[in-house]
Amino acid sequence: MGSIEPKRPFEKVIIVGAGPAGLLLALLLSQHDIPSLVLESWDRLDERLRATQYGVPATKIFRRAGILDDIREQSIASFPSICWRRVSDHERLTGIDLSVVKDHPDRMTILPLNQIIQIMYKHCLEKANGLVEVKFNHKVVGTGQDDRSAWVDVEVGAEGEAKEKKRFTADYVIGCDGATSTVRKSLFGREWPGQTFDFRLMVQNVWYDGFEKHGWDGGNYMVDPDFWGLIAKRGKGGLWRVTYGDGAIGLSDEEYLERRNNAFKKLLPGHPDPGEYQITQTDQFRIHNRCVEKMRVGRIILAADAAHVCNPFGGYGCMTAVLDVGALADCLIGLYEGKADESILDLYADIRREKFLKYVDARSMKNMNRIMHTDPNTVLETDKFLQLLKDLEGNEEATRAFLLVSSVTRSPSCPRQKQDPLD
Numbered sequence: 314m315g316s317i318e319p320k321r322p323f324e325k326v327i328i329v330g331a332g333p334a335g336l337l338l339a340l341l342l343s344q345h346d347i348p349s350l351v352l353e354s355w356d357r358l359d360e361r362l363r364a365t366q367y368g369v370p371a372t373k374i375f376r377r378a379g380i381l382d383d384i385r386e387q388s389i390a391s392f393p394s395i396c397w398r399r400v401s402d403h404e405r406l407t408g409i410d411l412s413v414v415k416d417h418p419d420r421m422t423i424l425p426l427n428q429i430i431q432i433m434y435k436h437c438l439e440k441a442n443g444l445v446e447v448k449f450n451h452k453v454v455g456t457g458q459d460d461r462s463a464w465v466d467v468e469v470g471a472e473g474e475a476k477e478k479k480r481f482t483a484d485y486v487i488g489c490d491g492a493t494s495t496v497r498k499s500l501f502g503r504e505w506p507g508q509t510f511d512f513r514l515m516v517q518n519v520w521y522d523g524f525e526k527h528g529w530d531g532g533n534y535m536v537d538p539d540f541w542g543l544i545a546k547r548g549k550g551g552l553w554r555v556t557y558g559d560g561a562i563g564l565s566d567e568e569y570l571e572r573r574n575n576a577f578k579k580l581l582p583g584h585p586d587p588g589e590y591q592i593t594q595t596d597q598f599r600i601h602n603r604c605v606e607k608m609r610v611g612r613i614i615l616a617a618d619a620a621h622v623c624n625p626f627g628g629y630g631c632m633t634a635v636l637d638v639g640a641l642a643d644c645l646i647g648l649y650e651g652k653a654d655e656s657i658l659d660l661y662a663d664i665r666r667e668k669f670l671k672y673v674d675a676r677s678m679k680n681m682n683r684i685m686h687t688d689p690n691t692v693l694e695t696d697k698f699l700q701l702l703k704d705l706e707g708n709e710e711a712t713r714a715f716l717l718v719s720s721v722t723r724s725p726s727c728p729r730q731k732q733d734p735l736d
């Protein structure tokens with residue numbers, strides 16, 4: 314006689330958005346036989362220049378999802394170091410030697426986000442036992458729910474084509490649709506608490522042999538009230554990512570681009586002219602630090618950038634996205650397997666929101682203020698975090714402990730650490 318399948322508390326979830334949060338959540342759920350439908354508004358996966366580094370806690374969840382080996386294969390081995398430099402003379406103020414954890418299995422993950430998303434998508438297609446369905450050109454325009462189900466209203470069709478309207482229903486709808494989330498707006502309207510910054514963030518992939526010639530490597534935070542940013546080696550083969558903030562307000566995209574040569578001359582080693590480097594891709598962003606009041610309303614749940622966003626300095630956004638969906642997957646799996654009741658979803662929502670506000674929001678602001686709102690000539694004396702790094706210089710054991718437990722790569726949800734060196 315065949316065994317009878319237990320009746321499950323729910324059957325299926327709809328995930329809105331095939332970004333890192335949506336695809337990773339689908340993968341983690343599939344490992345416990347929970348089917349999901351992922352709806353993506355674009356006709357393709359996102360290719361913009363965004364995240365490149367993800368701290369130790371994210372590395373552990375990538376491993377759990379079965380994608381870490383593929384990521385490491387495409388990645389540079391590790392950053393040799395991260396340092397802070399004064400822009401006026403490019404003097405290295407202090408830094409941290411990452412080579413001390415270069416062989417540690419949990420070390421920071423480094424790979425441009427577009428490549429990580431491709432790996433996640435491939436695993437959804439090939440390793441999820443048919444439990445993940447991803448539909449492109451499916452733009453969610455509204456949500457609804459009753460006692461027994463939740464649904465999304467969708468416009469189906471490629472850009473510029475006539476759209477077909479459809480409704481998809483499931484037990485839960487998870488909004489992983491990023492900072493401009495329609496799911497969030499359907500719950501709370503357009504306003505959400507927090508701030509949007511005046512500057513324009515300019516992000517570009519750059520080939521320039523001057524980095525190597527001048528002995529630059531790894532990540533370089535550039536400290537200056539006018540020309541601040543992060544310059545870091547990316548991927549294999551000498552490609553670099555140059556990110557800086559332009560404080561001019563209200564210019565067009567073209568006008569911001571026209572100002573770029575001047576910024577590059579100040580920021581890059583050797584102060585090069587345009588003909589000396591090659592820019593292969595550019596994206597511009599408005600940056601925000603914001604968080605919703607609630608991450609769950611009944612059967613509709615928010616995760617990652619749809620629920621909270623932060624500036625990119627310190628590499629917290631995607632890492633937090635990964636931690637959100639790792640936690641949400643655990644809660645949904647517990648519910649599905651009868652080990653928890655629905656109140657566990659409130660715990661997810663409350664705890665992840667609290668972690669964002671207490672750690673991620675606060676630290677990302679400190680990281681950004683350190684490079685844009687301090688005096689580069691005195692920051693080493695006034696900034697506690699840089700002093701801490703200065704004290705770690707040359708102490709391999711303490712550096713390793715710092716990097717694996719308590720540094721900028723530390724889990725914002727790590728309960729073990731009582732004393733926070735960044736506070």
Ligand SMILES: Cc1cc2nc3c(=O)[nH]c(=O)nc-3n(C[C@H](O)[C@H](O)[C@H](O)COP(=O)(O)OP(=O)(O)OC[C@H]3O[C@@H](n4cnc5c(N)ncnc54)[C@H](O)[C@@H]3O)c2cc1C
Binds near residue numbers: 454491514632
């Ligand atoms: C310049 C820059 C650098 C960054 N660097 C780092 C870093 O180094 N480390 C780090 O951890 N984080 C970094 N971040 C942050 C990181 O990129 C984000 O936190 C992360 O992408 C959030 O993932 P997500 O899945 O929540 O949202 P997204 O990546 O925005 O994905 C959302 C998906 O939903 C889709 N979607 C949107 N609306 C709809 C709709 N109505 N219907 C259907 N689909 C929809 C979108 O097309 C998209 O595919 C950086 C961000 C920027 C801008």
